[in-house]
Amino acid sequence: MRGAENEFYSKPFVVLCWLIAAIGGLMFGYDIGISGGVTSMDDFLIMFFPGVYAKKKHAKENNYCKYADPYVQLFTSSLYLAALCASFIGSKVCSKYGRKMTMLVASIFYLLGVTLNAAANGLVMLILGRILLGVGVGFGNEAVPLFLSEIAPIKIRGAVNILFQLFVTTGILIANVINYVAAEKHPWGWRLALGLAGVPAFMLLVGSFVIPETPTSLIERGHEEKGKLTLQKIRRTKNVEEEYQSILTASRLSQETQSSFSKLMRPSSRPPLVIGIMMQVFQQFTGINAIMFYAPVLFQTVGFGANAALISSVIIGFVNVFSTLVSIKTVDKFGRRALLLEACCQMFLTQVVVGIILAVRLKITGSLGHGEAIGVVILVCLYVMSFAWSWGPLGWLIPSEIFPLEIRTTGFAFAVSANMLCTFVIAQAFLSMLCHMHAFVFFFFAAWIVAMGLFVIFLLPETKGVPIEEMVDRVWKQHWFWKNYMDRDVDADGQKVKELEF
């Protein structure tokens, strides 16, 4: 139940607010999961991509190139391009009007996009719908992870933030199941699959009226009293002075006249900026979306029947959701680095073995035997499992907790857009890569995994349990490499910038 002005929120209401915000993740995940299944439905291909349909009918089962069509790829990837641009506008809305308002705007774009998609009668309408959905993703993915990290109690900040990725994976799974059912409904199954995204979009719309604004955003925008009151309500205690003061200090720093972009370009902003961007670039170059977008297509390509391919991607979807739960349980206990490094080992091994099996077997016999096919699905599950408890959620968590308030929304927009850009590149390129590199595409991603392991070992500090407002002193200034950037800020006259004291 919601409390009156000076009462605390009930525990279930606080948790409900986390869940409502995380619906933004569900929308994102649904959009990710739906495109692969829809593009393997014949009715959909006949209507929008007749050329691809003809190629598919005449191609051999293991032809790596049968889906490599730029327009099919554009259907999947246009969403990410739109999201890439929208996240910067989203960051402005987020700092000027708050996280809650940004989520509301996201839900409106989502609803518009879903309507166009489900009603599409031509390629233009279809792509336009995907672009509107992309704008929703840009706004939603900017606001939701920040909302969750700011509203969460420090001790469980990691776990609360990971609700976003948990809902992303749930959205992907629901989309896979719906694709499986909708594929049987001729000729309108694809409309059902695309249109059902309206359900979470509507829930987010209603929910964004229910949740409170984060105390940080309220204080940052000058509503200090209201911010303190909200902090007391969500922490369910009057005793919030310490946290309130640290947000207030951070907010006063952010009131300096320099634009947040100039502040982001200062040397002292470099550590979070580089890490925020690289976490997202690496998350995508694990190759996860090669699996997520194209699992049914990929499995058909290596010789699974259409049904077996869809079922395998549903199995992968379950593994993805349940392994994300592992991360919720462990991230605030074992820390971020341990999860990331373990996953690098597991992902590297599974990618290499899948690559070897496909390279050897498809060359010799042209398709996989029954046992080998099951083996490949198991290996892909092991790969997805480790991604899901590491780079998946931490790609969002770490960027949302490392930026000081004064550059938080702008810095986070760079991280979101890096994710969108790389997702776009992989969505656009993967089928062509598969067509040209064949099974070697798995070795390409394995090489990236080595690079990201080294990055974690040398450049990624542990942020578990550190209050967001204390990252500078407790993390960056203590790190062997990043500390070199912390004392080098100069103002326009070349004078060293002094830290403000309160």
Ligand SMILES: OC[C@H]1O[C@](O)(CO)[C@@H](O)[C@@H]1O
């Ligand atoms: O669970 C996998 C999904 O998670 C993401 O990396 C987002 O965090 C998506 O790009 C991917 O499809």
